Amino acid sequence: MDTICKLLNIEYPILQGGMAWVATHSIAAAVSEAGGLGIIAAGHAPSEWVREEIRACKKLTNKPFGVNVMLLSPYVDQVMEVIIEEGVKVVTTGAGNPGKYMEALKAADIKVIPVVPSVALAKRMEKSGADAVIAEGCESGGHIGELTTMALVPQVVDAVNIPVIAAGGIADGRGMAAAFMLGASGVQIGTRFLVAKECAIPDTYKQRVIKASDIDAVVTGRSTGHPVRSLRNQLTRAFAKLEKEGADEKALDALGVGALRKAAVEGDVNNGSVLAGQIAGMITKEQTTKEIIDDLMTGVKECLGLKIEGIN
Ligand code: TUI
Secondary structure, three states: OOOHHHHHOOOOOEEEOOOOOOOOHHHHHHHHHOOOEEEEEOOOOOHHHHHHHHHHHHHHOOOOEEEEEEOOOOOHHHHHHHHHHOOOOEEEEEOOOOHHHHHHHHHOOOEEEEEEOOHHHHHHHHHOOOOOEEEEOOOOOEEOOOOOHHHHHHHHHHHOOOOEEEEOOOOOHHHHHHHHHOOOOEEEEOHHHHOEOOOOOOHHHHHHHHHOOOOOEEEEOHHHOOOEEEEOOHHHHHHHHHHHOOOOHHHHHHHHOOHHHHHHOOOOOOOOOOEOOHHHHHOOOOEOHHHHHHHHHHHHHHHHOOOOOOOO
């Protein structure tokens, strides 16, 4: 079985999360340059925007990087075509089953790594030719499944014979070491990269993450079938109130339209959707991407050498 580093031709087993509106070429290139796998998030963007981002990333790094495809986007078909045309090396997917694109991506020699929220989907993805899976627990920011990272990762590891990357609630060397103990071959990190210097979101968004406490990353949208984790603000309160009153899906969706863009592009952290994971409470400062990756690697090595009382 290939290890993640060999499979993806990277130095460290760290993938950057595919955060819609947030993960543009500047953070993706910085993560790849620092030895991880940077990822451009296609989100809901049209395919020509994705093409420009891929080209901009290639100008900043010769190292491999990936594109995350959000499968609920209306532009998925064209985005997949652009990814193939531009010679992207790795595709991660979110919010759905990428089965129908697998053949075309594999034919283009692209490594495909779907995000899976369950054992059943992990098995299906392995059967359809995925090179690895990302087992993402509900500690994550953004669109989430039901299970926690602690429960999901070892069950997926036991169920498939391809590498498993752990995601959700991981932001330092301790979390990374824990993921390896659960059988993961690598980690995907989103929230900590929100505050990277090379992450091009407005400062208001970064400051909101830095200010967040342990209980600030709340879930809205369970009633619509699209639960999303974001930092508590006017928008999450309005959403929760409507959900409690039993508002229909249309009314709730209307509140969410453009909310992500409002926070990540316009910097409106009161009325926008400030996606972040539960680990946001641990994030205290802006750092360069290289500092973040070096800190993760120093921390994980230290943890893996720990002696534990009563055990060794
Ligand atoms: O996708 C994410 N996180 C996201 S996507 C996003 S943008 C968005 N826009 C509108 C509505 C909802 C989200 C913001 N954050 N993470 C990966 C992820 N994938 N989490 C959960 C899943 C998932 C869920 C169901 C993957 C597959 C799946 O399969 C269902 C099926 O079709 O079998």
